[in-house]
Amino acid sequence: MSAPGTSRERYQALAREILEHDRRYHVDNDPIIADVEYDRLLAELRGLEAAHPDWVVAWSPTQRVGYTPVSEFAKVVRAVPMLSLDNTYSEADLREFHERVQKGLDGAEPEYVVEPKIDGIGIELYFTDGAFTRGLTRGDGRVGEDVTSNLRTVRTLPPLLAEGRTLEVRGEVYLERAALGPLNEARAAAGEEPFKNPRNAAGGSLKLLDPRLCAQRPLKVLLYELVDGSRVCATHTEALARLRRLGLPVSNEIRRVVGFAALAAQVAAWAERRDLLPYDADGLVIKVDRYAQREALGATSKFPRWAIAYKFPARQATTRVVDIEVNVGRTGTVTPVACLEPVELSGTTVARASLHNWDEVARKGLRRGDFVLVEKAGEIIPQVVAVLAERRTGDEQPITPPAVCPSCQAPLQRREGEVALRCPNQLGCGAQLKEALEFFAGKSALDIENLGPKLVEQLVDEGLVKDVADLFDLTIFTLLPLERMAEKSADNLVAALATAKEKATLSRLLTGLGIPLLGTVGARAVAQAYGSLEAMLAVQPPARFATELPRVQGVGEKMAQAVADFFGEERNRAVLGKLVARGVRPTEPQAAAGPLTGLALCVTGTLGQPRSAVQRAIEAAGGRFVAAVGKGTDYLVAGAGTGQTKLKAAAKHGVRVIDEAGLERLLRGSPVDDGSD
Ligand code: IVH
Numbered sequence: 221m222s223a224p225g226t227s228r229e230r231y232q233a234l235a236r237e238i239l240e241h242d243r244r245y246h247v248d249n250d251p252i253i254a255d256v257e258y259d260r261l262l263a264e265l266r267g268l269e270a271a272h273p274d275w276v277v278a279w280s281p282t283q284r285v286g287y288t289p290v291s292e293f294a295k296v297v298r299a300v301p302m303l304s305l306d307n308t309y310s311e312a313d314l315r316e317f318h319e320r321v322q323k324g325l326d327g328a329e330p331e332y333v334v335e336p337k338i339d340g341i342g343i344e345l346y347f348t349d350g351a352f353t354r355g356l357t358r359g360d361g362r363v364g365e366d367v368t369s370n371l372r373t374v375r376t377l378p379p380l381l382a383e384g385r386t387l388e389v390r391g392e393v394y395l396e397r398a399a400l401g402p403l404n405e406a407r408a409a410a411g412e413e414p415f416k417n418p419r420n421a422a423g424g425s426l427k428l429l430d431p432r433l434c435a436q437r438p439l440k441v442l443l444y445e446l447v448d449g450s451r452v453c454a455t456h457t458e459a460l461a462r463l464r465r466l467g468l469p470v471s472n473e474i475r476r477v478v479g480f481a482a483l484a485a486q487v488a489a490w491a492e493r494r495d496l497l498p499y500d501a502d503g504l505v506i507k508v509d510r511y512a513q514r515e516a517l518g519a520t521s522k523f524p525r526w527a528i529a530y531k532f533p534a535r536q537a538t539t540r541v542v543d544i545e546v547n548v549g550r551t552g553t554v555t556p557v558a559c560l561e562p563v564e565l566s567g568t569t570v571a572r573a574s575l576h577n578w579d580e581v582a583r584k585g586l587r588r589g590d591f592v593l594v595e596k597a598g599e600i601i602p603q604v605v606a607v608l609a610e611r612r613t614g615d616e617q618p619i620t621p622p623a624v625c626p627s628c629q630a631p632l633q634r635r636e637g638e639v640a641l642r643c644p645n646q647l648g649c650g651a652q653l654k655e656a657l658e659f660f661a662g663k664s665a666l667d668i669e670n671l672g673p674k675l676v677e678q679l680v681d682e683g684l685v686k687d688v689a690d691l692f693d694l695t696i697f698t699l700l701p702l703e704r705m706a707e708k709s710a711d712n713l714v715a716a717l718a719t720a721k722e723k724a725t726l727s728r729l730l731t732g733l734g735i736p737l738l739g740t741v742g743a744r745a746v747a748q749a750y751g752s753l754e755a756m757l758a759v760q761p762p763a764r765f766a767t768e769l770p771r772v773q774g775v776g777e778k779m780a781q782a783v784a785d786f787f788g789e790e791r792n793r794a795v796l797g798k799l800v801a802r803g804v805r806p807t808e809p810q811a812a813a814g815p816l817t818g819l820a821l822c823v824t825g826t827l828g829q830p831r832s833a834v835q836r837a838i839e840a841a842g843g844r845f846v847a848a849v850g851k852g853t854d855y856l857v858a859g860a861g862t863g864q865t866k867l868k869a870a871a872k873h874g875v876r877v878i879d880e881a882g883l884e885r886l887l888r889g890s891p892v893d894d895g896s897d
Contacts, residue, residue, distance in 0.1 A: 228272075238281045242281060247467075298361070304523065306523040325516060333457060339418070344358065344388060345443070350380055374439045376440045393426055395421045418500050419500065456508075514526040537564065540561045553642055557573070558573045578641055648687055691717060694717060742779050746779075753796065815887060815889035817843070820852055849866055857882070
């Protein structure tokens with residue numbers, strides 16, 4: 221605990237120790253001390269710095285964020301511009317590069333290094349006697365900017381090397397793909413333009429004039445060149461190992477290969493692997509490993525002859541929209557899909573692209589026959605990102621949303637405030653049927669054993685089941701003629717249906733019907749309010765649901781409207797009537813009265829028992845289990861790993877936060893000791 225003396229050496233040793241923990245945490249993702257322990261070390265360091273301001277070193281972990289915003293960055297003009305890389309796009313190009321290299325080396329077989337080409341912002345860093353002293357952007361190669369104070373805030377960049385070396389390194393500052401969403405959400409909330417991609421976000425962050433703001437951006441760095449490495453190493457591979465030893469972050473994805481076949485194989489392997497990287501890579505960089513060979517090869521005025529960029533196939537392509545297909549989803553959402561003139565896009569032929577909804581078609585001004593830009597970014601289904609209006613010929617046809625469902629011809633509806641167009645004939649529409657049946661039979665709904673996707677498909681294709689109620693007409697005799705249907709399976713299914721009919725609660729039935737916006741928690745609230753399916757069918761006119769339900773705890777206006785719409789649709793009522801006629805007459809057990817009666821609890825994080833068990837315990841004690849923290853919530857039960865978002869929401873709505881022990885006390889009926897909060 222107590223420091224052995226408070227000498228300057230002791231202070232510096234402590235600062236180094238903290239930097240080592242920073243590296244383990246931010247670079248290796250392998251911390252060896254607990255957060256409290258780390259905080260204690262940092263507090264101790266701060267104490268020493270407060271007592272001895274003259275001891276403070278620039279590389280101290282407390283000095284990451286300088287407090288002086290600048291009005292602009294100093295421009296640095298290089299006497300000798302930094303070179304960039306020539307590009308190749310195919311194996312044939314790559315072979316030409318290899319042949320040029322071999323020729324330049326008088327036929328010797330070169331060793332290559334293959335690295336991801338990180339799509340970020342190029343930087344060069346200077347370390348003097350081990351301390352980070354200056355960082356510049358690559359800029360256009362000739363003019364860069366001094367962004368030292370912002371680079372100091374980057375957690376994966378150590379302010380001090382493991383040894384007191386003086387060196388210059390090059391690398392890339394970037395943002396992981398996963399960091400873009402949260403950053404853009406925050407920007408949208410603040411009324412700022414979202415960043416188009418992680419690269420723009422990294423560039424924008426590095427250009428922030430206030431390092432305190434930059435410190436809030438989750439920037440990372442990876443280094444890939446030791447400048448003048450030939451003075452200390454024979455190969456680039458050795459130089460990278462040296463950078464690693466000094467504590468600098470270097471990609472783990474760098475591979476050394478010998479011979480063209482191995483090089484081509486390595487490059488081909490990346491076609492699949494590129495999506496597994498947490499950051500965007502727009503290609504690979506292929507470099508000759510041996511410095512002596514690099515020197516022999518030299519450079520042109522623009523590019524080194526010893527390295528080349530291999531660009532990944534583009535994720536965007538242009539093609540023409542030949543038609544618009546109308547797709548009907550499980551809950552009746554009717555969406556447009558663009559049928560395209562087939563086009564090559566990152567290795568596959570693409571003939572269809574998602575358009576999300578009809579508003580978007582209108583917003584983009586898309587017409588049948590238009591040339592469009594399509595993009596495949598991570599997701600499997602390509603998206604139409606832009607309409608190329610300048611390529612119009614005048615023959616393009618406007619696109620109008622359909623008026624009726626393409627499958628069952630029911631007039632389509634659009635609920636107020638919603639972009640989706642829906643087929644309201646949920647229980648009688650063929651396109652929705654297969655998915656609807658699978659969901660109806662699923663675990664969160666009627667939990668009908670032995671009714672899997674294959675069988676659902678057969679039942680629908682053979683015309684045995686035209687809606688969920690038809691399931692309860694199935695008998696051994698109608699099932700047995702089905703292909704591959706054994707007597708035993710038929711027996712089992714009929715028995716499972718009988719059990720489901722007996723056991724189904726109203727809330728499970730409501731969940732299973734797939735009413736838009738109505739999940740398991742909402743379904744339970746609705747079910748408890750009305751008690752039985754027959755009581756719900758007796759609500760007349762069904763529009764009354766829209767006014768009655770919002771008075772029920774846990775039911776919002778949109779959900780209430782969705783229930784009203786569903787029960788207002790004649791075709792749905794017909795199917796519900798059929799269910800009742802076949803003996804499906806579910807009721808809802810009323811909430812138990814107990815110590816939690818009248819209280820709403822939200823559970824988050826990991827508890828000692830499964831979430832479902834916690835939910836049962838809360839409900840058995842009369843409490844309501846709610847999915848999200850809101851103004852009607854009484855307690856947030858926070859388990860291990862509870863996120864900041866939930867805690868902030870709790871603070872905002874004045875919801876009390878308790879742990880699992882606190883919940884147990886509540887369940888026993890004892891008051892929670894809420895200390896000072
Ligand atoms: S080596 C002379 N290696 O790509 C060659 N560059 O024009 C020096 N880049 O803007 C570059 N990842 O910022 C190299 N593993 C990598 C790279 C990489 C990304 C960027 C670099 C520069 C461009 C090359």
